[in-house]
Ligand SMILES: Cc1ncc(COP(=O)(O)OP(=O)(O)O)c(N)n1
Ligand SMILES: Cc1ncsc1CCOP(=O)(O)O
């Protein structure tokens with residue numbers, strides 16, 4: 030690894046960030062090329078710098094135009110990055126001229142890196158030529174011998190082997206051996222285009238062993254950029270320090286997961302769409318998305334379910350949630366301490382559909398994993414649950430996070446951790462939560478005054494005392510959270526409605 034660089038910090042004061050430099054062409058449609066490399070590296074948690082070799086005008090239909098970057102400007106970009114930025118792995122994609130390949134090889138000799146991943150891009154997935162045959166001999170003589178791995182598809186392997194026919198897995202093994210003789214340490218021949226195969230088969234050869242890497246073929250239109258993404262994901266794993274076989278396996282699993290996730294996304298009108306590296310774009314029907322960012326007035330009447338109570342009264346969680354919403358609940362928390370994870374997830378998905386239809390946010394108590402799995406609107410965590418800052422990292426910036434707090438210090442920490450609201454209590458004694466210390470109205474007031482976040486009061490609250498709670502009248506107190514007074518009753522809807530009226534009568538939520 031090269032050590033050149035201009036930092037004034039001493040080495041032991043720095044944490045090394047894994048860094049991939051991609052040397053490739055720009056794809057205006059952002060499915061492949063530099064753009065795919067950036068997304069793949071971001072998804073794999075690795076920094077990615079970029080040297081652009083060509084600009085292409087392309088979309089899901091094909092490549093409409095290409096313009097090479099002048100060789101000396103490619104050289105300048107390479108030098109800028111490699112002389113300063115502690116690159117671990119260089120990954121190459123579209124190298125459109127002999128001059129650019131030679132420039133790259135020369136610069137890598139001057140600034141050696143830990144590993145070189147070569148995706149010998151020649152033809153785009155749409156069939157357009159991105160690097161002509163004139164380049165083949167320079168690839169063979171200069172670039173391939175420097176590579177730690179090359180990742181040709183069948184067409185590229187065949188072109189590098191003077192048109193050798195590749196139709197079977199045995200052919201792929203022979204090709205891998207012949208390509209290995211050209212100098213790269215590892216060869217991954219990708220068999221995605223192999224005819225008559227149910228599985229996708231790739232062959233990895235390291236000069237000693239063949240590895241046949243099989244996975245189910247994913248039927249999707251959205252495969253544009255898979256080659257670039259696989260190569261940059263391999264580069265990312267190698268940059269993290271993984272050995273080549275592990276890097277290839279993890280990279281393949283990542284690309285397959287992303288392809289499978291993106292099977293149905295629709296971008297562009299052409300035959301080959303891009304896929305979603307960050308696993309975020311899958312379309313949910315309009316009514317399935319929470320429309321609004323968190324609104325503190327949602328805390329007005331906060332219904333918190335309890336599986337034991339619902340069981341006692343012979344109703345499902347879904348029925349309980351429906352009834353609470355019909356009675357006027359403004360936010361729901363599923364607090365299912367006894368449920369099996371699988372059942373909890375199923376119930377959560379069903380409740381989420383109802384909540385989304387009514388525009389009521391649904392949070393999950395304690396279980397960040399369940400919240401992620403069902404795409405709930407957020408979580409509520411206590412002082413001994415997953416820290417809110419960790420939940421925030423896992424859930425992302427848009428989800429709602431509530432934290433239980435009994436003191437101003439805890440409220441301050443919740444704010445620092447990126448929470449959206451705090452739940453303060455038990456205000457009154459409760460049988461719903463064992464060994465829970467009661468803070469009383471004074472404790473509630475102290476926390477509300479100190480908190481930078483909106484507050485919902487919880488613990489022993491019902492129709493008879495909700496008004497007294499709200500009458501502490503601090504601007505931060507936005508509502509009450511209630512379990513037994515709603516769910517340990519015969520008719521959830523009636524009890525919720527009564528509480529709703531009391532709260533409206535106390536005229537809060539408007540402050
Ligand atoms: C709105 C609200 N406030 C407080 C709590 C209590 O959370 P926690 O302290 O984690 O206790 P459990 O509910 O997990 O027993 C809450 N659930 N909701
Ligand atoms: C979960 C929780 N956290 C503090 S008190 C409490 C229980 C609230 O239940 P109830 O509304 O039945 O008193």
Ligand SMILES: [Mg+2]
Pocket residue numbers: 394395409410411414
């Ligand atoms: Mg908890």
